[in-house]
Amino acid sequence: DQQVKQNSPSLSVQEGRISILNCDYTNSMFDYFLWYKKYPAEGPTFLISISSIKDKNEDGRFTVFLNKSAKHLSLHIVPSQPGDSAVYFCAASGGGSGNTPLVFGKGTRLSVIA
């Protein structure tokens, strides 16, 4: 039973355009959401996060939007650059006290074409 779903396994975008990566979750107890970026043969690196008390968080070219009623979040990258080509994982946690393990989606492979 997947609690965090990334339904698009891959996405191709032209350099300079906007990349939109989507993520859905089923557990209404999740209250903290993160995006990680992963290059081949490396560990995931943290990109951006959002708490459930917000609906938007922006950091440079990266913006995460959260729609709690739809249990949906998205990551926008604008403008997209070739170096953004990687696998992006959506993750969620929450529902208990203390640090709670992150639950990850299967990832979306982004290819930015020059």
Added chain:
Amino acid sequence: NAGVMQNPRHLVRRRGQEARLRCSPMKGHSHVYWYRQLPEEGLKFMVYLQKENIIDESGMPKERFSAEFPKEGPSILRIQQVVRGDSAAYFCASSPLLVIGNKNTEAFFGQGTRLTVV
């Protein structure tokens, strides 16, 4: 400040052997998480440990797998009698103690150990 260190980076074992994967968390981090990534899959949570305690092992197979995080030294993920299906990338992540006013924090990942069972 060194990041999360995992070793070995690559490990080859024959079926039936034991695999030991090590993870040294970032300095000051006392929470360690192990994840497994199978080919074409996402990261699946296995176990969450604090020093000398297993907090949540709900994602770890009941047999052959064990994990520890001793008072001194790295966290160890141990797989006994490995089978081909254990071949995967195993990632360790660490995070600090709770930050006041912020229940959750991001975890920092190591580069992973790629286990191949032949």
